Amino acid sequence: MTERATPRWLDGLWLIFLGGLALIPPVSELHKQVILLIIGISQLLETKFVRLAGKPGPALAVLIKIVLATVLINHTGDPAAINSGYYPIYYLPVMTAALYFGPLGTLLWTLVASLAYSSYLYQANLHFTITASSMSELLMRVLFFFIVAMTVNRFVMQYRVQVRRYQVLSETLTEANRNLKLAQEEAQRAERLAALGQLSAGLAHEIRNPLGVIKGSAEILTQKLDNANPLAKELAGYIYTEVNRVSALVSRFLDFARPSQLDLGASDLAVVVERCLKTVSEQGACKNVNIKRDFASGLPRVMLDHDLCDQVFTNLFMNACEAMGEQGGDLRVRLRPSDDKGKDSGVVVEIEDSGPGVPAELKEQIFNPFVTTKKSGVGLGLAIVSKIVDAHGGSLKLVSDPGHGACFRVEFPAVDPHAEANIQKT
Numbered sequence: 477m478t479e480r481a482t483p484r485w486l487d488g489l490w491l492i493f494l495g496g497l498a499l500i501p502p503v504s505e506l507h508k509q510v511i512l513l514i515i516g517i518s519q520l521l522e523t524k525f526v527r528l529a530g531k532p533g534p535a536l537a538v539l540i541k542i543v544l545a546t547v548l549i550n551h552t553g554d555p556a557a558i559n560s561g562y563y564p565i566y567y568l569p570v571m572t573a574a575l576y577f578g579p580l581g582t583l584l585w586t587l588v589a590s591l592a593y594s595s596y597l598y599q600a601n602l603h604f605t606i607t608a609s610s611m612s613e614l615l616m617r618v619l620f621f622f623i624v625a626m627t628v629n630r631f632v633m634q635y636r637v638q639v640r641r642y643q644v645l646s647e648t649l650t651e652a653n654r655n656l657k658l659a660q661e662e663a664q665r666a667e668r669l670a671a672l673g674q675l676s677a678g679l680a681h682e683i684r685n686p687l688g689v690i691k692g693s694a695e696i697l698t699q700k701l702d703n704a705n706p707l708a709k710e711l712a713g714y715i716y717t718e719v720n721r722v723s724a725l726v727s728r729f730l731d732f733a734r735p736s737q738l739d740l741g742a743s744d745l746a747v748v749v750e751r752c753l754k755t756v757s758e759q760g761a762c763k764n765v766n767i768k769r770d771f772a773s774g775l776p777r778v779m780l781d782h783d784l785c786d787q788v789f790t791n792l793f794m795n796a797c798e799a800m801g802e803q804g805g806d807l808r809v810r811l812r813p814s815d816d817k818g819k820d821s822g823v824v825v826e827i828e829d830s831g832p833g834v835p836a837e838l839k840e841q842i843f844n845p846f847v848t849t850k851k852s853g854v855g856l857g858l859a860i861v862s863k864i865v866d867a868h869g870g871s872l873k874l875v876s877d878p879g880h881g882a883c884f885r886v887e888f889p890a891v892d893p894h895a896e897a898n899i900q901k902t
Contacts, residue, residue, distance in 0.1 A: 491516050491519065491520065494512050494515055494516045494519070495516075497512055497562070497565075498512045498513075507551040508548065508551055508552055511544060511547055511548045511551065512548070514544060515541070515544050515545075515548070515565075515568070518537075518540055518541065518544065519568075522537050522572075525537060526576075534573075534576035534577065537572060537576070538569050538572050538573045538576070538585050539569075539588075541568050541569035541572055542566075542569045542585075542588060542589050542592050545565040545566050545568060545569060545589070545592070545593075546592045546593070546595075548560075548562055548565055549562055549563060549565065549566075549593065549596065550596075563593060563617060566589045566590075566592070566593055566621060567621070567624055569585065569589050570582075570585070570586050570589050570621050570624060570625045571624065571625065571628050573585035573586065573589075573625065574624075574625045574626070574628035574629035574632055575628070575632055577629075578629070578633070579626070579629055579633070582625050582626065582629040583622070583625070583626070585625075586621050586622050586625040589621060590618045590621050590622075593617070593618070593621075594614065594618065597614070683722075683726055684723070684726055687719055687722060687723050687726065688723075690715065690719050691716065691719040691720070691723065694712050694713075694715040694716040694719060695716060697712040697715075698712045698713060698716060725856075738781045738784065738867055738868070739781050739782075739783070740779045740780065740781055740868075741779065741780065741781075741782070742777045742778070742779055742891045743777060743778060743779075743780045743782065743785075744775075744777055745775065745777075745778050745780070745811060745823050745825065745888065746771050746775065746811055748780060748782065748785050748786065748789065749771075749789055749809060749811065749825060751786065752786055752789035752790045752793060753767060753789075753793060753809065755786070755790055756790060756793040756794060756797065761793075761794050761797045761798070762793070762797040762807065763797075763802070763804065764802065764803065764804025764805075765797050765800060765804045765805060765806075765807050766804070766805070766806050766807065767807045767809065768806060768807065768808045768809070769809050769810075770808065770809070770810040770811070770812075771809075771810075771811040772811055772812045772813060775811060775812075775813060775823050776813075776821075776822070776823060776890035776891060777890070777891045778822060778823055778888040778889065778890055778891060779868070779888075779889075779891055780868065780888065781864075781868070784864045784867075784868075785864070785868075787860070787861070787864065788861050788864050788865060788886070789825070789827075789886075791857050791858070791860070791861050792827050792861065792884055792886070793807070793827065795857065795858070795882075796827055796828075796829035796831070796882065796884075797829070799829050799831030799832065799881075799882060800829050800830060800831045801831070805829060805830035805831060806829070806830045807827070807828070807829055807830075808826070808827075808828040808829075809825070809826070809827055809828075810824075810825070810826040810828075811823065811824070811825055811826075812824050812826075814887055814890075821889075821890055822870070822887050822888050822889040822890045823887070823888055823890060824885060824886070824887045825885070825886045825887075825888075826875075826883055826884070826885050826886075827883070827884045827886070828876065828881055828882070828883035828884075829881050829882055829883075830881045831881050831882060832881075833876060833877070833880055833881050833882050834874060834876075834882050839874055842858055842874055843858050843859060843861075843862040843872065843874075844859060845859040865886060865888075868888055868889075869888075869889050870886065870887050870888040870889060871885075871886075871887045872884065872885070872886050872887075873885045
């Protein structure tokens, strides 16, 4: 059983037909008019009744119409109700069943309506002798009940299929429109970032030249000043230190702004990750940090630029160690095959720390330039990392929940064995 598949205007047509029956003689028959009025009211209020009655509502609606049709036939057939010319009123419950139920339910309710109509055979037998021709006419009427019921049900079922198709199509179009809108917004954002990047790169180049002059002047000034003027020497040292900091910032900004020039080669990602872990440990950035490795065996090789990928993993390891602070914690590094088992499957590196995690409000923006959780950070580290990974055809995601430590997932596509064989031959 499903929701009734008819428009509301069809109920209006039924009321017009019932009104026409009421005008057919004998018009003064009170029982006939009252029954037709009740049938019209039930037809008009059927939708609300079915909704209020819940699951048994459609069955009750059909049953009520069968009862009303039987009562109408009983009051319009004289002396045998089965001879009533109003027998087509049984089409009403039959078609209602066809509108609410599937083929099997429609057949069952049509059988119930036919039995209700055929029950008057007993009354007819008391007044007339039932002949073969009258039985043939009765069977013809009953068969037409079934023909009309199944014809209506066929169109209703097709209507429901089309409605479902349109609903799926509507949902698909809605999702496509949403994705298109997001793509347009992303394209506009990319255009703005590209223009800003070009402008900023040129500005950074212009800033770099006077910084070099200031730095050189500060070095000479520090060398020329003796201990007789300690304040001037201290100020010159401040100039030198701050110029170095600004110069490093400009260099990082240029790394982000300039296009990535990749020098790719087939590599074992585990070797690259292990080398970066060793570098970070030697620099003393991961004090009191327990590094836990979980490297799967038999991983495919990936195409990497070693220098740039060293920058990626060193930055991520440094961020993880700094997030845990001086108290330290656990740094888990996992290497495993990609969840995608298709043609372009790759290798996944998961770097998870036991720090406070990334705030929920920054989770979607953490890879944008100048977004950082560090007090002294400038927000370019993860932006550069994301840019390098994208240039390799990989992906970088933050997959952890706020308050449970940060987990960055880096995925690189695996090398096609046939392409790697061709590279080695050349």
